[in-house]
Structure formats: C-alpha cells, structure tokens
Ligand SMILES: Nc1nc2c(c(=O)[nH]1)N[C@H]1C(S)=C(S)[C@@H](COP(=O)(O)OP(=O)(O)OC[C@H]3O[C@@H](n4cnc5c(=O)[nH]c(N)nc54)[C@H](O)[C@@H]3O)O[C@H]1N2
Ligand SMILES: Nc1nc2c(c(=O)[nH]1)N[C@H]1C(S)=C(S)[C@@H](COP(=O)(O)OP(=O)(O)OC[C@H]3O[C@@H](n4cnc5c(=O)[nH]c(N)nc54)[C@H](O)[C@@H]3O)O[C@H]1N2
C-alpha cells in the first residue's frame with residue numbers, strides 16, 4: 001500500500017523509448033472497504049485537471065466510496081494522482097447546497113426551484129424588455145460538461161443574442177486557444193500525450209507539470225528512469241521537480257525574471273537561426289512570415305537576453321542547442337507563459353520553434369499548448385467562451401449562416417458584429433452598470449479573479465442581479481441574489497475532452513444531494529421559462545437529456561476541425577477515451593494533427609483572421625487574404641516589451657502566483673478531503689533564502705505581502721526560488737477559515753491587466769513589498785514534497801499521509817496504446 005501524499009507519482013514503471021507505457025492501476029477506497037465491498041464501478045474520468053485520467057467510481061449503498069484508474073485508457077494507463085485519488089469524490093457527503101437560495105431582506109433564504117427560477121426568468125425578461133440582450137452576462141467555467149456548454153452557448157447566442165459570455169477559461173487557457181489560432185488557424189491540440197514515449201527532448205515552458213498534471217509527469221518519469229531518456233529543459237523562475245529533472249538529465253533550467261518570457265523566446269529562436277538548426281524545405285512549403293520573424297529576433301543576442309531575463313547566456317545557448325539538435329522534441333506550455341503580458345506572443349514562439357524545424361505531427365515531435373481545467377477544451381469548442389461553436393469564425397458570414405441554419409434562427413440574432421466579449425470586459429461592463437444580470441456557473445470569481453477588492457465591489461452592486469450556480473456555498477455565493485444548487489461530478493452524466501483531445505464519458509454514479517440539479521437541467525429549465533424558440537416557433541433547444549445535447553453538438557461539429565460525428569455515448573463506453581476528430585476518415589480518432597503540414601488557415605476554414613501580436617488589433621478578411629496562408633502556418637513575431645508593472649523602490653519584489661500539488665483552485669473539493677487538507681492546510685508566501693535573510697525573516701514568521709491593490713498576511717516559507725521573486729499559492733479564500741478577513745487570497749494583490757491577444761489576465765506578476773509582522777508558530781504550512789520545499793530540508797517535518805492506495809503494476813501492454821509501438825523490448 002502506498003502513501004500518495006508523500007509519494008506524489010507512485011511506483012516507477014520505467015521503459016525504453018518507443019515502447020508502450022506500462023499499466024499501473026491505482027485505487028483508493030474509503031478506509032475499511034475493499035474491492036469486494038463495492039456494489040458498482042461506474043465509468044468516468046477525473047475532473048481535477050486537464051489530464052482527464054479515466055477512472056471508475058466505486059459505489060456502495062448509493063454513495064461514492066472510491067476510485068480506481070482504468071487500465072485500457074490511452075490517457076493514464078490505469079494511474080491516478082493524489083488529487084484524483086483523494087480529492088475526486090471525498091467532498092460528496094460534506095456540507096453541500098441542497099436547495100435554491102434567494103436573497104430576501106438582505107439574507108439568503110432557502111426556497112423551492114419554481115420560486116428561484118421564476119425570479120430569474122422575471123428579472124431576465126424585465127431587463128431584456130428595458131435594455132435588450134446586452135444587459136445579460138454569463139460567466140461560466142472550464143468544469144462543466146460539453147453538453148452543458150453547448151446548451152448554454154445556444155441559449156445565449158441564438159436565444160438571447162448576447163455576446164457577453166465567457167468562461168473562467170479566460171483566466172486559464174485563453175492563451176492556448178489564441179496561440180493555436182494565431183499559428184495554425186484554429187484551436188486544436190496538434191500533439192498527443194503518446195509523444196512522451198517517443199521524444200528525445202522535452203521542453204516545459206512555464207509548466208510545473210509535476211504538480212499540476214501529476215499523472216502526465218509519471219509518464220515522463222517512466223521515460224527518464226528508463227533507457228535512452230529524453231533531455232529536459234524547463235523555463236520557470238522557481239525550482240520545481242520539473243526544473244530539477246532538467247538539471248539531472250543534462251538539460252537546463254532557465255529561471256527568467258517573471259515577465260520576460262518573450263525576450264527569452266526571441267533569444268531561443270535567434271540561436272536556432274544563427275546555427276542553421278532549421279528545416280528550410282519545411283519552412284518554404286508550410287509557413288509564412290519567416291523574414292519578419294528573422295528580422296524581429298535579430299537583436300536578441302544571448303547576452304542581451306541574459307541581461308533582460310537575469311539568466312546566464314550560456315544556459316540560453318545550451319537550451320537552444322538541445323532544441324536545435326534533438327531528433328524529436330515535445331514542448332508543453334502553461335501558466336508561466338499564459339498568465340503574462342505577452343502571453344500569446346511567447347506561446348506562439350514555442351510553435352515557431354517547432355515550425356522552424358518541421359517538428360510537428362510526428363511521433364515524439366509536437367506541441368502541447370496545455371489546458372488546465374478538465375473541460376476547458378469544451379468551453380472553447382462549444383462557444384461558451386464567447387467564440388462561435390465548432391471553432392467558427394465570428395468574422396466569417398458563411399460560418400454565421402451555418403449556425404443560423406443549424407439552429408433555424410435569423411443570422412442577425414447571433415452576435416457577430418464584433419469579437420465576443422472577454423471575461424475581463426464582462427466584469428468591466430458590470431462595474432459600469434451596463435450588464436445588469438450576471439449568471440455565474442461553476443467558478444468562484446471572489447477568489448480567482450485578479451484584484452479582489454475590486455471584484456467584491458462589483459459583486460456587491462445594487463444594480464447587478466447575481467446568479468450563482470455551484471455545488472457549495474462559496475465566497476462568491478455570499479454575494480448572490482439567487483443561488484442554484486448544482487449536481488456535481490458523479491451525480492450527473494456528460495462528456496468532456498482533455499488537453500490532448502481525448503473525449504471521455506462520465507456516467508452518473510449516485511443521486512445528487514437534496515434538490516440539487518444537473519447544470520444541463522438548470523439551463524434547459526431557464527430556456528423553457530423564457531420560451532426560447534426557433535424561427536418556426538419550435539423549441540430552440542429540442543433536447544432534454546445529455547445524450548440528446550451530445551447528438552445535437554455532433555451536428556454542429558460536422559466538417560469542422562473538432563469533428564465529433566464518429567463518436568457516440570455507446571462508443572465512449574469502451575475501454576478507452578477517443579480523440580477528436582472522429583469521423584469516417586478517422587474512425588478511431590486522429591492521434592496527431594498536421595502530419596501533412598497542412599493547416600486550417602484557408603480563409604474559409606480558419607477560426608480567426610488573426611490579431612496583431614503586440615496590440616491585439618484584429619485583422620480584416622482582406623488583410624488576411626493578402627498574406628495568402630492557404631494551408632500554411634504563421635510564424636508570428638513580436639518584440640519584447642516590458643511588463644505594465646515592474647518592481648520599484650516602493651514595491652521591490654516580483655510576486656508570482658500559482659499552484660501546489662494538493663489543492664485544486666479555490667479548494668471547494670480538495671479542501672474537503674482530510675488528507676489533502678492536512679497536506680496544505682493554510683496559505684503561505686515563499687521567499688528566497690537570501691531575500692529572507694536581508695529582511696530578517698525566518699521560516700514560519702508572519703509576513704505581510706502588499707501591492708498597490710491589497711495585502712495578505714501569511715507565514716513565510718524560506719524556499720528555493722530565485723532572488724527577487726515571491727511566490728503565493730492562489731488556492732486560499734476564506735470559506736473554511738471561519739473569517740471573512742481579506743488577507744489570505746493571492747488575488748488581493750494581482751492587477752487588472754491582460755494579454756492583448758488572448759485577454760488572459762497577468763496573474764504571474766505584480767510588484768510587492770514584504771514586511772515581517774512577527775514570529776510564527778513553527779514552520780509555514782507549505783508542503784515539503786515539491787516546489788514549495790524549504791531551502792533547509794532539515795528545518796521542516798516532511799509532508800506525509802496514510803498508507804492506503806493500492807497500486808497494481810502490470811508490465812503488460814494496454815490494448816489501446818495509440819501509437820503503433822515497437823514492443824520487442826518488453
Ligand atoms: N495541483 C493542481 N493541479 C492543477 C490545478 C490546481 O489548482 N492544482 N489546476 C489546473 C489548472 S486549471 C491549470 S490552468 C494548470 C496550471 O498548471 P501550471 O501552469 O503548471 O501551474 P502554475 O503553478 O499556475 O504555474 C506554473 C509555473 O509557472 C511559473 N512562473 C511564474 N511566473 C513565470 C514567468 O514569468 N515565466 C515563466 N516561464 N514561468 C513562470 C511558476 O513558478 C510555476 O511553477 O494546473 C491544472 N492542474
Ligand atoms: N492569482 C492567481 N489566480 C488565478 C490563477 C493563478 O494561477 N493565480 N489561475 C487561474 C486559473 S488557470 C483558473 S482555471 C481559475 C480557477 O478559478 P475558479 O474557477 O474560480 O476555481 P474553482 O475553485 O475551480 O471554482 C469552480 C467552482 O465550480 C464549482 N463546481 C465544480 N463542478 C461543478 C459543476 O459541475 N457544476 C457547478 N455548477 N459547479 C461546479 C466548484 O464547487 C467551485 O466553486 O483561477 C484563476 N486564478
């Protein structure tokens with residue numbers, strides 16, 4: 001039995017390059033139970049990150065009592081990580097929302113569904129009559145199911161006609177989508193997780209995969225511990241398990257100052273060009289924009305980049321050499337790049353590195369512009385992020401006509417006169433009073449949005465009617481006019497798509513608590529009460545269950561890059577999830593995109609005509625046609641520009657924020673698991689040993705971290721990050737702290753600024769000062785197992801849990817390995 005709190009990645013199953021990743025089935029059941037006690041195993045996949053590990057939910061006496069990984073699945077080959085094992089279901093019997101609440105006399109009071117939904121529908125109709133559809137804003141999630149997003153999307157676009165719809169995916173993977181559109185013409189992950197088995201070098205750009213996709217990192221570790229391991233290169237200002245692997249494999253850890261990624265990337269591209277580590281035939285046949293790129297990166301010599309990023313020039317050279325001389329390179333990109341001021345430009349530079357060498361669409365060579373949330377891909381596909389469903393282009397009248405035909409509505413109903421409203425702008429409109437109804441589903445903005453003092457003011461406005469739809473009474477629910485109790489994972493049915501395009505079906509295992517309802521049913525109920533109809537008077541949303549919504553979505557996806565028409569609930573009940581596109585041409589799904597170097601950039605096909613990398617200004621169809629992409633990819637170029645806020649005398653430190661392995665976001669689920677909670681119970685601030693010494697701060701001392709916008713008071717961890725940088729985990733609101741003190745959440749400090757192209761906010765950099773408030777009661781409550789480990793390991797007791805995870809290692813082959821592997825080594 002394994003303790004997966006202290007052993008984050010579990011038992012190693014090393015294997016050689018080009019061989020299949022062995023199966024290891026991980027299982028965790030409620031204490032005292034064995035597999036023999038389980039009544040039913042119900043098929044699903046984990047929703048605590050974008051990896052989408054396939055699992056079965058154990059059910060006993062109508063309750064969820066455990067999980068085990070599914071051995072035949074292409075994503076995880078049986079494995080689950082600490083969050084999946086300890087956080088996926090343990091919340092299910094804790095204090096849940098069980099009845100709708102409405103605000104009366106300033107207080108939230110329980111009521112029945114009819115009263116709550118009638119109130120929403122009445123308010124909605126009044127506002128539509130008086131102010132029109134622009135009075136309505138929908139702020140949704142990357143954590144609902146595909147069927148729910150599609151329903152919401154049709155309801156908002158064809159029913160109400162509001163462009164004000166976005167997800168928290170704006171905070172999360174808007175840059176992934178933007179970088180894919182900018183480079184390749186459309187959203188859609190080019191690579192496959194199976195590329196880990198075949199790569200010779202692995203680059204992680206601002207991605208602490210070891211803590212944020214633990215099972216994917218197990219997959220990497222099994223290559224690193226086997227023969228012919230890949231070389232790892234990591235770009236992260238902190239020391240993390242990923243950057244340690246980079247050093248161990250003879251790669252390099254580049255630790256740029258937060259906010260300087262674009263300079264570093266320009267330097268890497270320049271080195272590739274200088275040394276001729278490029279494939280000129282591929283560039284000529286499959287790309288446009290080479291000359292501009294070459295001219296733009298020219299001034300970024302290693303010395304100049306070293307100066308801007310505060311790194312060593314030789315490390316940059318070494319990183320470029322690894323990229324330039326490895327036969328097969330896989331890159332991943334995540335929040336260290338996405339949540340910064342040149343997010344899209346820097347992420348496009350990763351695509352550029354691959355295009356320049358033609359390392360795309362082949363086993364071991366690919367890009368993973370990662371997602372974070374489990375279902376963020378579906379928010380984007382279905383248009384619940386404001387984009388049009390099926391990766392359609394809002395600026396292409398033919399795409400609008402397709403949707404109008406499909407939904408049988410007037411094309412003019414569908415908002416397409418301007419780009420869809422992004423989340424930060426939705427909040428701005430609410431602040432200015434033009435959005436009067438804000439419907440928040442499956443997200444907790446009172447903790448997760450930047451600059452929380454401002455967000456609280458907006459939520460508290462008298463003229464804003466706030467609907468909150470969640471399974472728990474969150475910090476955001478405190479501000480609601482109506483709270484709708486939602487059924488959660490395991491309590492409803494639906495599908496979702498992970499970061500490498502693998503679609504899973506998640507079945508309903510148990511009944512939701514009390515009167516809680518599936519989000520799908522809530523949206524459909526609203527549509528019925530609003531009497532939303534098509535052009536002929538038929539119901540706009542003719543489906544009534546998840547499978548009906550899925551079938552409707554399949555039609556919407558037909559012929560588009562994310563084509564689901566070959567999938568069905570029945571097919572998804574097989575041994576493994578299946579990738580899109582899944583069509584007659586690719587009946588078992590397509591493992592990699594762009595094998596042939598043909599990209600969806602044709603003007604009639606593309607999802608976007610592109611944006612200026614520096615200003616975000618949109619490109620017209622005419623301008624786009626003039627670049628003659630016609631199936632070629634774009635090499636996008638941009639100067640490095642300094643971030644909008646940098647450390648100065650008053651606020652001398654660069655504060656960056658992010659995650660720890662044990663918690664998911666605002667902890668509504670992981671905070672209710674005993675083991676995960678114990679492993680990381682309270683917030684902290686990480687300082688480098690040298691900075692701490694200069695400030696007279698010792699491990700566990702109480703410190704105040706303050707920006708121009710707010711402050712947090714938390715214990716200090718003397719950590720292992722680079723000097724000049726403070727790190728705060730962003731998980732901690734106050735629902736479980738018994739206080740409403742606004743001195744815990746990292747977002748008290750962050751700024752209201754975003755990347756010009758993707759509109760993703762800049763969580764990774766704010767200027768702060770740090771002062772010591774007093775001594776603490778022992779070491780900071782930060783985990784010792786990963787990036788938050790103390791500089792002095794002897795100073796803090798190691799983080800650990802109980803031994804109770806069953807691991808079943810099987811060196812045999814999964815039935816669906818994806819890539820045809822040479823298995824003779826096994
Ligand atoms: N345990 C856990 N796993 C999760 C989640 C969770 O909450 N907890 N959430 C999921 C979601 S939604 C997401 S989006 C992903 C996020 O996954 P990641 O992006 O891996 O997580 P973060 O911790 O936000 O940021 C990654 C790294 O960026 C580094 N960084 C900070 N500033 C910079 C910079 O300027 N440049 C560079 N190069 N790096 C920088 C940080 O030091 C950090 O180690 O995780 C998913 N998985
Ligand atoms: N400072 C800082 N801030 C950040 C980040 C950072 O790195 N630093 N990262 C950003 C990123 S990448 C992300 S993804 C966001 C995450 O931010 P949030 O989305 O606000 O975080 P969660 O805690 O996941 O909130 C999801 C909510 O949905 C509820 N929920 C879960 N499943 C369901 C369901 O099926 N139906 C309904 N109705 N509700 C459900 C949960 O109980 C929870 O309250 O935070 C962002 N904010």
Ligand code: SF4
Pocket residue numbers: 046047048049050051052053079080081082083084085212213214215216
């Ligand atoms: S890696 Fe992500 S999807 Fe897999 S078990 Fe962990 S949290 Fe769940």
Ligand SMILES: [Mo]
Pocket residue numbers: 171172173372373
């Ligand atoms: Mo995210």
